[in-house]
Amino acid sequence: MKNNRPILLVEDDKIDAMTIKRAMGDLKITNRLVHVYNGIEALEYLKKLDSEKPCIILLDLNMPKMNGIELLKILKSDTSLKKLPVVVLTTSNAEKDKTESFNLSIAGYMLKPVDYKQFVDVIKDINLYWTISEIPD
């Protein structure tokens, strides 16, 4: 990534989170991965004064308590959080999820590949993109 700030992963599935962590290790991505399990925990992390602000958010959609779309609505109506790039990483291929996500100005909507090699490719391309792109301070 462009800077060393952590990547915030909002994901309720432990196996998917492990896969992402493993892919980051294989790709030698040095940013710390902060893993939270739902939208409520993500907000708690982002609002805590001593939390390191993430460079990007990787967001799953189907989660208990507060799902990805609900979290996006809150983030995008918050003046200090709306500038954070959010990349959706989900198994949901539903048009409704895509439409709602894009209308909430996400910066990419990636379907989670089943195959590990393809999963690594997705993480590799996300990492390279957000290394070349500027990131809000």
Add this chain to the structure above:
Amino acid sequence: MSLDSILLVEDDKINALAFKKGLGRIVSDVELIVVETAENAINYLRNEDKIPCLIVLDLHLPKMNGIEFLNIIKNDISLKGIPVIVLTTSGNPQDKINCFNLQVAGYFVKPLDYFELIEAIFNYWKKSEFIHPIKVNHL
């Protein structure tokens, strides 16, 4: 659906050509529409039936600039769902902040190696899903 059309808002013909060439090396079957001003981009978006998957925006444009364009797009209910990425020579921190506050999906400062830049951008976007935003009629 996957990436099938891009609107490039770029007043420099040489840059537009380099973009087209770079894009062609990464993706095939993607329609590229090039307009030279933000006004033309808005006219295109409001009048064409087909809305592009992605907008690539230069900031320094004649008359209406890129930031003003973003302000209009992101406040238009039928257009705000189109991701916009900025390709600019401006390393101005204020431009960057304004753009991210206006919800850009990437901000790239030229000159990097142009082909490498295009390759990284579109390897990413060709993995993304897209929607066709529903158009509402403007009175």
